[in-house]
Amino acid sequence: MSTSTIDRLESSRRAARASASERSISKAEGWRRRGPLLPALIFTVIVTQLPFLVTIWYSLRSQNLLRPGEDLFVGLSNYVDIAQDSTFRQTALNSVVITLGCVLVAMVLGIVLALLLDRPFFGRGVARTMLITPFLVMPVATSVLWSVALLNPTYGLLNWTLGLFGIEAVDWTSTYPIIAILMALVWQWTPFMMLLVLAGLQAQAKDVLEAASVDGAGPWRTFRSITLPHLRRYIELGVLLGVIYVVNTFDQIYLMTAGGPGTASANLPFYIYQRAFLGFDIGQAAAMGVVVVIATIIVASAALRLIFRSFEVKE
């Protein structure tokens, strides 16, 4: 039986039980039920929501940590500055390019690898273990590895390999900074996508596949009309979780290109970091943070509907 079916049965059974008991929930019982939830809820509100309220407050002020005396209420002028800041627009675009580029390429590669791994062959466990390893390497180490050992213009391994085919040495991180970052990110996130898709493939009902082959459907036909629709839920989930994590990418950019040359490869997290911790411009950085959150809420509310369908959360 597929996972989702189990989930559905389970959650509907529980929902039925919950609604039956809801009618008889007294006030005291309600608080007994809330009790175990409250510590986690209160902790999360304090640590994640309060700072954001403070961010909104800062975003309405002009404050620079280098000039402690100066702390004025400036209304929305930080937001007006952002609207006119072409670097902000560029880094926002870079964020989109890096996030979508990484998630989509990693997903395609992940599907290919998962399909290849979903058949018995000699040493399958070892191959799978090797394939998941890039995801387990510390991102800071990944960045060092790519920027120094693999992409260095003089002794990097990639240029040496390209040299074997007569291709001139390329200074990857300064000529194609976004591509260099994408290489490291895709390498890291492909195993993540592969694992989710592989789990989907393995949850496929084998009898349906057999029936298809008995009916004379070729492998491509079977893949397109049975496997791919079945995988949809897993692919959506992978893309969604991938976006949540990759949009916050900081380590690779900080270490591989420092957002450069100029701000050519900076994404929003890196740009805000620069404004806050190198420029000490608290008001501006805070306002950018608020803008990013608003954009995230817009994208996320669409995405969350998807995730809820994937998880089949019910009232």
Next chain:
Amino acid sequence: MSDVTRAYRRRTTGGVLTTLTWLLALAFFFPVAWMAATAFKQENQAASDPPTWFFTPTLDQFRAVIEGGSGVYVANSAIATGVSTVLVLLLGIPAAYALSIRPVEKVSDVLFFFISTKMLPVVAVIVPIYVVAGQLKVLDNIWTLVVLYTAMNLPIAVWMMRSFFLEVPGEVLEAASVDGAGLMRTLRSVLIPMVAPGIAATALICVIFSWNEFFFALNLTASRAATVPVLIVSTMTSEGLFLARLCAAALLASLPVIIAGWVAQKQLVRGLSMGAIK
């Protein structure tokens, strides 16, 4: 087409696919292997053009990393990772219970709230956290990281543990309540043992994310509370380029998570999908 040719063709395709899989697996693994190999080289072999493929392995770089005062960083990382993981479980398991087995009202609103905090970009809160931590005099303090890592992983843990609790058969719980077992006893003696694999998976994910965390560590620590990722970066910037030593440090830093992930591959899938995929 005769059966023999068909079988022959299927075997050839199989062989081609297996070879392709192995080539891709090796290609993906290669950068890690190269990092590991470089860690065993001398500096002049590490940054050579053409690359050095054959060399006498040396432990000099590992010795330099270990004796170069990395102990403090490892201790900080261990505290931040270990304590935050325990806190996440202590807060997350009861919360997940209240969202599954004996649910509060508006379960999906609460779940929505938890997951939405994961979508809140860290950069949006780093400024006030930095300023407030400065005023409270807890900058460069490992407990600040413990609190932040707990908040960072708690939503994942709540979602994951909830999905494990939902799998506990209802009869078991009814039996426990007929026996008159209270909440704590039901949790301790019935539920926790049944969801132990789930707790392990949750802990694994928390360990991976907090051990590898860099952004908070970079911005909120200096010398006393710096963690392992910060050590790697400072090796990179303060000493110019010592590629072999850098690779040794990067390898040692990654090793705990790599090994944990290898051992617990099954739990990894479930954890990465926050419990949605078994």
